[in-house]
Amino acid sequence: MTQKSITIKxxxxxxxxxxxxxxxxxxxxEIQVSVDEKRINAKSIMGTIALNMQEGQTALITADGKDEAAAVEELAAVLA
Structure with a gap:
């Protein structure tokens, strides 16, 4: 499992x-994103919209699988 915490830009x-x-x-x-107490599947458009990620919030991206490190880094780059 790979995790990375970032501040949403x-x-x-x-x-x-x-x-x-x-x-x-x-x-x-499998990729999940957590903001505050909410955790969603990063591959779900409805979950991502419902998470309502705002500038300045801290998000935790967690991935588990064979390409987890690349997934976390690329998604962190999208948010940062």
């Missing part, structure tokens, strides 16, 4: 949330 609108989900979908690993 810009709030996600629907288009950016879709890009985030598309990026997560490229990986085979």
């Amino acid at each position: 810009a709030s996600l609108d629907a288009r950016q949330a879709a890009y985030f989900v598309q990026t997560a979908g490229k990986f085979e690993s």
Whole structure:
């Protein structure tokens, strides 16, 4: 399991949330994102929108699978 905590640089609108989900979908690993007490599947557009990621919040990206390190790094780059 690989984890990375980052500070979100810009709030996600629907288009950016879709890009985030598309990026997560490229990986085979199970990927989750946590903000505060909420945790969602990063490959779910509804979950990503419901998480309502805002600028300045801290997000924890967790991935488990054969490409977990690459998944965490690429998704962190999308949010940072």
